[in-house]
Amino acid sequence: MAKAADLSTLGGQTSTRRTRVLTGILAAGVFAFLSLGLGHSGLSPKGDGSVLVAEFFSAALQPALDYEPGDFLPDSAPPFLLKVVDGLWGTLVYAICAISLSFVFGLLFGVLASESFWATRHKGWGVLRWSIRFLLTAMRSIHELLWALLLLAALGLSPAAAVVAIFIPYTGTLAKVFSEMLDESDARPSAALHQIGVAPAQVFLFARLPRALPDIAAYTFYRFECAVRSSAVLGFFGFTTIGLYLKQSFESLHYREVWTYLYGLIFVVLLLEAWSAQLRRRFVV
Amino acid sequence: MSTTSAAFRLSGVDVELGGRSVLQDLSLEIGAGEHVALVGPSGAGKTTLLRTFTGVIGPRKGCVEVGGVRLDQLKPEALRALRAKIGFVHQDHSLVPNLRVSQNVVAGRLGQRGFWSALRSMMRTKSADLQEVHQILERVGIGDKLFQRADSLSGGQQQRVALARALYQQPTCLLADEPVASVDPARARSLIRLMVELAKEDGWTLVVSLHDLELAREFFPRVLGLRHGKVAYDGPPSELCREQVQELYHLEETAFGESR
Numbered sequence: 252m253a254k255a256a257d258l259s260t261l262g263g264q265t266s267t268r269r270t271r272v273l274t275g276i277l278a279a280g281v282f283a284f285l286s287l288g289l290g291h292s293g294l295s296p297k298g299d300g301s302v303l304v305a306e307f308f309s310a311a312l313q314p315a316l317d318y319e320p321g322d323f324l325p326d327s328a329p330p331f332l333l334k335v336v337d338g339l340w341g342t343l344v345y346a347i348c349a350i351s352l353s354f355v356f357g358l359l360f361g362v363l364a365s366e367s368f369w370a371t372r373h374k375g376w377g378v379l380r381w382s383i384r385f386l387l388t389a390m391r392s393i394h395e396l397l398w399a400l401l402l403l404a405a406l407g408l409s410p411a412a413a414v415v416a417i418f419i420p421y422t423g424t425l426a427k428v429f430s431e432m433l434d435e436s437d438a439r440p441s442a443a444l445h446q447i448g449v450a451p452a453q454v455f456l457f458a459r460l461p462r463a464l465p466d467i468a469a470y471t472f473y474r475f476e477c478a479v480r481s482s483a484v485l486g487f488f489g490f491t492t493i494g495l496y497l498k499q500s501f502e503s504l505h506y507r508e509v510w511t512y513l514y515g516l517i518f519v520v521l522l523l524e525a526w527s528a529q530l531r532r533r534f535v536v
Numbered sequence: 537m538s539t540t541s542a543a544f545r546l547s548g549v550d551v552e553l554g555g556r557s558v559l560q561d562l563s564l565e566i567g568a569g570e571h572v573a574l575v576g577p578s579g580a581g582k583t584t585l586l587r588t589f590t591g592v593i594g595p596r597k598g599c600v601e602v603g604g605v606r607l608d609q610l611k612p613e614a615l616r617a618l619r620a621k622i623g624f625v626h627q628d629h630s631l632v633p634n635l636r637v638s639q640n641v642v643a644g645r646l647g648q649r650g651f652w653s654a655l656r657s658m659m660r661t662k663s664a665d666l667q668e669v670h671q672i673l674e675r676v677g678i679g680d681k682l683f684q685r686a687d688s689l690s691g692g693q694q695q696r697v698a699l700a701r702a703l704y705q706q707p708t709c710l711l712a713d714e715p716v717a718s719v720d721p722a723r724a725r726s727l728i729r730l731m732v733e734l735a736k737e738d739g740w741t742l743v744v745s746l747h748d749l750e751l752a753r754e755f756f757p758r759v760l761g762l763r764h765g766k767v768a769y770d771g772p773p774s775e776l777c778r779e780q781v782q783e784l785y786h787l788e789e790t791a792f793g794e795s796r
Contacts, residue, residue, distance in 0.1 A: 443630035443698075446592055447705060448619030448647030453654050457643055458632050465634060 310506035314514055319505040331508070335515050338486075338493035343519065345410070345482040345492055349417035350475045356422045358467070360387060361429025367441075367459055368433070371451040384427075391423030395481050399488055413490045417481050425474060429467055436463040465531070472527035476520055483516055542601065543568045543709055543741040544589050549598035551584055551765075558584045560765040562598070566743060568708075571735060573752035573773075574745035576762035577785050582745040585762065586711045589743070590619050603708070620647030623702025623740075625712040625731075630698050633687035637678075637697050640686050641669045644704035672703045676730060692723040699731065709741040710734075717747055724748070728755055749781065 296304055317331045318324060329337065362368050364383045369376050399416035406412040441458040449457070486494020493512050500508035544566040551559040558581045566572055574582050587593040588600060591607040600607045602618060610618065623644075631640045642661055646654045657665060666682075673679045676696040681689060686697060695715055702710055712731065716724035728744070732755050735742040746752050752759050753773040761769030761776070761784045768784050769776060 437629065437633075439626070439629040440632045443624070443626055444643060444646065446587070446590065446619065446624045446626075447622070447644065447702075448616040449643070450616060450647070450651075453646050453651065457646060457654070457658055461632050461635055 307506045307509075311510050313507055314510040315505070315507035316511070319500075319503075319508055321503065322505065331511075334496060335493075335511055338491075338496045338512065339515050339519050341490075342479060342482045342486070342492040342494075342516070345413055345417070345485065345490065346475065346478040348410075348414045349421060349482070350471070350478045352414070352418050353421040353425050353474070353478075354471055356418075357425030357429055357471075360422065360426035361433065361467075362455075362460075364426055365430035365433040367438075368455055387423045387426050389423075391420045391427065393420060395420050396484065399485055403488060408489050410490065413482070413485045413488075413492075416485065417478055421474060421478060421481075425471065428470055429463075432463045432466045432470070433459055436466075469527070469531050472523070472530070475527075476523055479516075479520060479523065541568050542566065543570070543603060544743075545601040546588070547599045547601075549588065549595040549600060551581075551588055551593060552596050553584065553593070558765050559588065559595070562766065564760065564767055564770070566741060568603075568741055569739055570758060571732060571742045571756050572744070572758045572760055573756035574743060574760050574762060575747075575749055575752050575784070576768070580762040581765040582762055583713050584765075586624075586713050586743065586745060589711060590622050590624070591615050592619075616647055620645075620705060621708050623705050623707035623710040625695065625698045625702055625710070625715045627714040628691065628694070628718045631686040631694055631701075633685070635686055637673070637681045637684050637686055637689070637700075638666060638669050640697055641672065641700045641704050644701035647705075669700070669704065672700045673697075675703065675734070676700050692719045692727065695719060695727055696730075699727075699734075703734065703738075707740060709743070712742075712744040714745055714747060716751070721748075725751065725754075732756075 315331065318328075328334075360383055364380060364387060366380075369380055395416050398419050399413060402412040402416050406415075436459055438459075440462060441454050444454045444458050445451075482490075482492050483494045483497075486492035486496070487498050489495060493516055497509055497512045500506075500512065542565045545564075547563050549559055549562045550557065551562075562585070574585065576582055584593060588595060589602065591600065591602075591610070594608070602622075605618070607615065607618075632643070635643075638661060639658055642657050642665065645657070649657060656662075661669070670679055670682050673682055673696075676699050678689075678693055678696050678700075681693065681697070686694060689697065695718075698715075710731065715731070716727055719727060728746075728751050731742065731744065734740070744756070753776075757772060759769065759771065759773045759776055760767060761780070763784055769780055
């Protein structure tokens with residue numbers, strides 16, 4: 252028998268390191284739970300809570316098709332279902348404005364923040380790249396609801412405030428993910444064009460970018476779905492999206508109306524999902 | 537310098553990659569219009585040599601001349617212009633898989649176009665250009681694939697697209713790095729035959745690295761054997777005897793296999 256080799260030189264210590272990291276993560280989770288004093292008692296409804304919950308969820312089975320009695324209705328009020336459609340349409344319009352701006356700027360910043368775009372250029376450009384990355388992090392570390400608060404104070408209840416509130420963090424997220432998709436896309440087609448004398452900017456534009464484009468499109472669709480949800484929630488501030496109507500019905504305790512709005516929102520998201528799945532299947536640049 | 541008829545001339549070239557010496561004091565000359573097969577074991581430096589020919593890899597020492605011009609004296613634009621006239625076929629994965637065949641072929645001339653003309657040619661190819669691309673695809677036997685997505689083609693067909701892209705460059709030389717390593721033997725043979733025929737028709741210098749010594753013997757008048765970054769054999773395949781082949785490919789004696 253040969254002498255037993257010293258296997259620790261082959262990277263055996265990684266397993267102890269893994270144990271340490273996993274233990275650390277587990278400890279952080281336990282600590283977080285303990286610090287909030289979480290237990291099963293927190294999940295049982297207090298006071299009238301259980302009645303409210305029962306009422307709310309039983310309304311799910313009979314969503315409203317018309318205004319519930321007690322709604323304040325001006326003469327100009329549209330039929331209820333038309334109001335639902337109007338709220339959903341408003342939600343979509345805000346989301347479409349925000350995501351299309353975010354896509355354009357996200358792609359621009361995504362290219363500028365990617366490593367591969369600057370790879371062949373002078374090292375000094377790294378300063379620009381890192382400042383853009385910093386800017387993008389700042390944009391997305393503040394949630395759209397917080398942006399909306401700031402912008403409401405500055406711009407008032409104008410549609411622009413809501414669109415910009417969604418646009419800022421979404422651009423930050425899209426650009427970061429786009430830059431990673433560009434950097435991770437297969438480098439071999441790019442190398443082949445470089446080999447036959449194609450200039451770096453064109454190699455990027457005609458090999459790296461199209462290679463990453465299906466992923467970029469798929470991710471943009473997913474973020475569009477998120478933007479629809481964000482746009483709905485911004486209605487709570489008074490923007491004319493489904494959230495506004497939802498909040499009003501909820502405050503009047505008209506749960507059956509609330510459920511109609513919720514079902515409408517789910518329907519729209521499902522529709523978008525089906526559409527994006529179909530587009531992804533047929534995607535050709 | 538003596539003659540300018542050499543397509544590629546290396547004198548005393550040393551190349552290091554990642555701190556490892558890949559080519560060592562290599563000197564060789566390939567004449568314009570010559571057809572050369574590059575053979576040798578994996579890691580002998582075949583790929584590096586082909587990439588050194590076009591200056592994609594720069595030597596640490598020594599001098600590389602292409603068509604009588606020293607590469608180290610060229611400005612970046614001039615070097616790109618030179619590369620634009622040298623076709624290159626890789627082992628695989630050199631096409632943009634989700635672009636059409638026509639776009640992949642048109643990309644062959646991107647190195648010869650300005651930015652806007654390049655953009656136009658890729659986004660909205662002129663019908664005259666498309667005609668030309670189609671004729672080239674006919675020459676390599678896949679004219680009907682013009683508008684298909686590149687990744688819908690088989691490995692052998694994709695290599696024909698890569699060859700068509702090289703043809704579209706209107707090159708003076710074609711370099712091919714293991715072009716048939718991922719293609720089945722029957723198709724490999726017809727692809728090499730096609731390359732040699734095209735090279736004859738258009739008068740290219742042709743350098744092809746090959747795993748398969750039989751293909752080298754059958755199609756190439758000159759075989760360059762590389763081992764450990766040095767020329768181990770240079771001559772017609774007929775004079776390459778069994779001992780020399782064994783010398784070229786033999787594994788160094790270690791417990792179970794290759795030592796390097």
